[in-house]
Amino acid sequence: MELIFGAVIGLLTSCGVYLLLRLRTFPVVLGLTLLSYAVNLFLFAMGRLRINAAPVLGHSERYTDPLPQALVLTAIVIGFAMTAFVLVLALRARGEWGDDRVDGGIEKTASTDADDDDFQHPHQRSSNDDGGGAA
Amino acid sequence: MNRLLILPILIPLCAGCLLLLGRHGGVRAARGLSLLSATAQLAVAGLLVDQAGDDIVQVYTLANWMPPQGIVLVLDRLAALMLLATTVLALPALIYACGGIDRQGRHFHALFQFQLLGINGAFLTGDLFNLFVFFEILLIASYGLLLHGHGPRRARAGLHYALVNLAGSSLFLLAAGVFYGIAGTLNLADLSVAVAVADADSAPLLAAAGLLLLVVFGLKAALFPLFFWLPRSYAAASAPVAALFAVMTKVGVYAIFRVGVLLFGPQAGSLAALFQSWLWPLGLLTLALGATGALAATTLPLLIAYTVIASVGTLLCAVALNTVPAITAMLYYLLHTTWISGALFLLADMIAVRRGIAGGELRNGPRLNQAWLGALFFLGAMAAAGLPPLSGFIGKVMLLQATPTGARAWLWSVVLAAGLLSLVALSRAGSMLFWRSNENAVAHAGGGNNALAIVLLLSTSVLLSAVGGPITQGLKNTAAQALDARAYAEAVLALREPPR
DSSP states (O other), X not given: OHHHHHHHHHHHHHXXXXXXXXXXXXXXXXXXXXXXXXXXXXXXXXXOOOXXXXXXXXXXXXXXXXXXXXXXXXXXXXXXXXXXXXXXXXXXXXXXXXXXXXXXXXXXXXXXXXXXXXXHHHHHHHHHXXXXXXX | OOGGGGHHHHHHHXXXXXXXXXXXXXXXXXXXXXXXXXXXXXXXXXXXXXXXXXXXXXXXXXXXXXXXXXXXXXEOHXXXXXXHHHHHHHHHHHXXXXXXXXXXXXXXXXXXXHHHHHHHHHHHBOBHHHHHHHHHHHHHHHHHHHTOSOOHHHHXXXXXXXXXXXXXXXXXXXXXXXXXXXXXXXBHHHHHHHHHXXXXXXXXXXXXXXXXXXXXXXXXXXXXXXXXXXXXXXXXSOHHHHHHHTTHHHHHHHHXXXXXXXXXXXXXXXXXXXXXXXXXHHHHHHHHHHHHHHHHOSBHHHHHHHHHHHHHHHHHHHHHHOSHHHHHHHHHHHHHHHHHHHHHHHHHXXXXXXXXXXXXXXXXXXXXXXXXXXXXXXXXXXXXXXXXXXXXXXXXXXXXXXXXXXXXXXXXHHHHHHHHHHHHHHHHHHHHHHTOEEEOOOOXXXXXHHHHHHHHHHHHHXXXXXXXXXXXXXXXXXXXXXXXXXXXXXXXXXXXXXXX
16 A cells, blocks of 8 residues: 555656646646645655544544644645635736746747846836827 | 734734725725734734843743644744844835835735734744745735736736745645654654654655755745746835835745754754755855846846845855854844845835836936935945945844854855945946936826835834944844754743643
8 A cells, every 4th residue: 555655646746746847837737736636645644554543532443643634634725725826827827928838928038038028017108108198 | 821922923814804804994994904903013023022032932832732732832032033023124014005006906905914924923833834834824925915916027927936836835745744754743842852863764854854844945035046936026026015025035044044953953963954054055156146136137126136135145154154143143134134125125116106117127217306215225225235334234244253264265255245246236226227317307196105114114224233232132142042942942842741
């Protein structure tokens, strides 16, 4: 059982890391999700793997450590909220930026380096100002 | 049990919830409540600093569950000091936001309070997993705050910031899992004892977990090579948010220091000084690259963001030295850089508003008529670059004096060269902004509150140098207490229930 468990965690982690390094936001978010699954399983295993053991005293002959289960529960809740948030953020970035590349698109990064967006902002503002002045 | 310890967490929590519930109550009520909460936190932080002054480590057991099973809040001089640093920064940032920035999006004040909740909690908690939870709270609030106001820049910077930090959270959980798997506890004091008596088999695993924690905290602190998310995020954030973020890197520095002392201090045997050998070169590199980045920055907020990175490098070099004088200097410089970086972010926004479309870009733009604005920038830049007589200079001198002879060649040359680079960058920016103007001034509606916030923050630098003597003495006691892992562990574990 330990072998399977360990292999699953390893597989999930490696898939997660691979996806995390992808270019588009959706695989990256999936990668984060896989990674958090792996982490949750790992945390769970830190209380040692036991079969037929409830995490409650007096319920069964042997009992298992309840604390990692509480930790996993907390981690799941937090991870869930974070994933939802990142998805919304990715959608919004896609909507505002026009594509779903994590680095913000090739033609934009090619024209200048990091400061491309800094240049764009004032122009947008200036056109707005002109409109306001004409009105 | 001192119930005051829970207040820095309860006050922003209640205020944040009330702000969410009463979100239709109007801007005025929200501002009032938010300012009231920040003021109350400042008062409590002041009281706690006073109470921590008797050198007794105070412990608050949540729900009366005794350590090591229960979660504890621990107050020593260091935690109290960090709370004070946060609240002193938060109040002016909030005052500045009330000048109108808080209306650019919804829930600004609630998010701000939740962010404070996370920061305060991270400083107070004595439990590794609880530290993770508070990190997540401050992060998710900061994601929201970063996106406050609109613009594609913010969405993209926010996406990077969120993705990087989520990956970091996974690593944090892995590290916490390994610690629990080996030591069977997550209480920092209990872990400190457990790591000290760990056998040779588990030592490599503990070292791996410890270094994972260093990566996570280094990510928060913007340690090389994990700082690439910072400049763009900070430069994209609205001014009060960027100002508050100035303390977030310090949360990372604090966590590195605290975990480094408690878990991998001299008592840890073969694992002693695990962080130091990494922090020393990485801190120096962070400092050098931060200063270089400041020189290359094309906008004022970006420049200030790079000086934040440089300051983190300075702080972590001091943490790597790990002696009482070095930590004293570290704490002094930490207070200085937190408050001054906050002031500069606010000031940059004020300048950008007055330059119309030129904004914060470092190029010729409209004339800035306000002489006082130039004076404020001059003062802030002097403090940030470390010119006498302001606090940046004193902090750096303290650090240079605290350097042992063997380490001097490296630290002195890098700190002094980085100081020169920041000075060049800041003075170039200043002359560009204030002297090379080719257009007429832009009309704008200036707010008196905004200037008040900046003056408040800048005056801390004057205060830090004016009453430098007593402050340094207090910080020396703080450093001595913070470096004593045994006293911390004993204070917490004294509450342990006797074995039946």
